[in-house]
Amino acid sequence: MKDADQKSGFKYPWAKPYIDESDRVAVNQALDSGWISDGEFVRRFEQGFAHAIQADHALTCSSGTAALMLALLALEVGPGDEVIVPGYGFAGAANMVLAVGAKPVFVDVCADDWCLDPSQIELFFTPQTKALIVIHNYGAIAHMDRILALTNRYNVKVVEDCAEAAFSEYQGLFAGCIGDVGCFSFQAAKTLAAGEGGMVVTQSEDLYERMLLLRNHGMQPGRHYFHAVAGHNFRMTNLQAALGWAQLQKKEFLCRRRRMITDYYRDFFHKYRELSFQLIKPSEHPIFWANAVLLDENAEHTRDEVMKSLAAAGIETRPGFVTFDQMPPYQAHPLPVARALSERILCLPTYAALEKNDLHEICREVKRHAVKEKSFF
Ligand SMILES: Cc1ncc(COP(=O)(O)O)c(C=O)c1O
Known part of the structure; x- marks a missing residue:
């Protein structure tokens, strides 16, 4: 039997980075090089990530949130503009729309794949709609063709x-290479963990x-202290990039493990009516960041119980995201599908x-607490 995880205190935390000797070697190399702000690992991580997802351009930045901000600024989204945002998902995208002075316009999600509902967009x-942000919730890809x-x-x-x-x-x-700009996060719980960090990818040289x-x-490259535009400091450090790059080298292993976990949870629970999963579309091969289950509305116990x-x-779990119609900054209209997901989703350790x-x-514990006897379909 495993001991409790040192950091979370749970035997099974909901998320945990996978750090091994190769990560330590890379970070030490970055430290020993003396290049702890910018450095060679930044370039290596960018090139390696672009190659891995077949993007023309990849640029590291300080977080997934900074990546979203860079994307919106590069697309010249600002005051007077509206941006479509899914009604269910992490709030970073909506926050950055507000931060650039634009208005987030929330559109509900599909009840099956939990991503932006194309039929409502x-x-x-x-005439003010300048951009649309899709959130590929938990790793499932939205209906991008529609x-x-x-x-x-509508341009x-x-x-x-x-x-x-x-x-x-x-x-x-690959996710990120379907729209105009793709934004990634390497925060500790993510598939690749760099402590904090992000990446923007695009096929557009101009963006x-x-x-x-x-x-x-x-600041214009090659011209010290000449600011062509009023920019930010959203750079990733060489230390984070070393960790991100080392993680990228074991991407096949990390993805294989996540696929195995998804298959295991889905195989175990498919026959119980109290629990259902996010739809995987036939054209999709997701790597789930989190394996979320939806508790049936007639289940014996509430999600919080x-x-x-x-x-x-x-066993540590995470609830669904709180919807934008329930939080003060967003002034969102009612989002009924998102609200139902929000109240009944439970993210299992992944x-x-x-x-x-x-x-x-x-699985045995989840079954014991969430499934009634004889609840087979
Ligand atoms: C969908 C989504 N967008 C944006 C972010 C923000 O990324 P970061 O924490 O790296 O700023 C997160 C999570 O952290 C996220 O889950």
């Missing part, structure tokens, strides 16, 4: 928030150049170190 387009058909017709730019979807694929393309400029104070029982059994016997134990 057109209702919310106005979304792009609309955004192309609206598309930002993919791929913080939870590194290496997920859709119709032969890349703009983001390069904005990332470094707007199940979380409490699991915590007492040493990290590369989990073995099959761990998953078996977690």
Whole structure:
């Protein structure tokens, strides 16, 4: 039996970075080089990541949130503009829309894949709609073909928030390479962990150049202290990049483990009516950052009761995201599908170190607390 995880105190935390000797070697190399702000690992991580997801350009930055900000600034989104944002998802995208002075316009999500609902988008387009942000929630890819058909017709730019979807694929393309700009996060819980950190990817030379400029104070490359635009400091350190690069070298292993975990949870629970999973579309190969289950509305125990029982059994879980219609900064209209997901979603432990016997134990406990006897379909 495993001891409790040192950091979380739980036997099974909900997420955990996978750090091994190769990560330590790379970070020490960066330290020993003396290049602890910019440095060679920054370049290596950018080139390696671009290659891994077949992007033309990749640029590291300080966080997934900074990546979203860079994307919006490069697309010249600002005051007076509206940006479509999914009604369910992490709030970083909506926050950055507000931070650039634009208005987030929330559109509800689909009840099956939990991502932006393409059938509702057109209702919310106005002459002020400048961009649309899709959030590939938990690693599942939104209906990008239907979304792009609309955004192309209305000349609206598309930002993919791929913080939870590194290496997920859709119709032969990697997440991040489907819209105009893709934004990634390397915060500790993510598929690749660099402590903190982010990446923007694009196939557009022009957008890349703009983001390069904005990332470094707007200072023109090759001209010290000449600021072509008023930019930010969104640079990633060489220390983070060393960790990110080392993680990238074991991407096959990290993705394989996440696929195994997803298969295990889905195989174990598919026959119980109390729990269901996010739809995986036929054209999609997701790498799930989190394996979230949706508790049936008629389940015996509420999601919060199940979380409490699991915590007492040493298993940490996370609830669904709170929807924008329930939080003060967003002034969102009611989002009924998102709200139902928000109240009934439970994210199960998902990290590369989990073995099959761990998953078996977690599943047994989830079944004990969330499933009635004889609840087979
Ligand atoms: C979908 C999504 N977008 C953006 C972010 C923000 O990334 P970061 O924490 O690296 O700023 C996160 C999570 O952290 C996320 O899950």
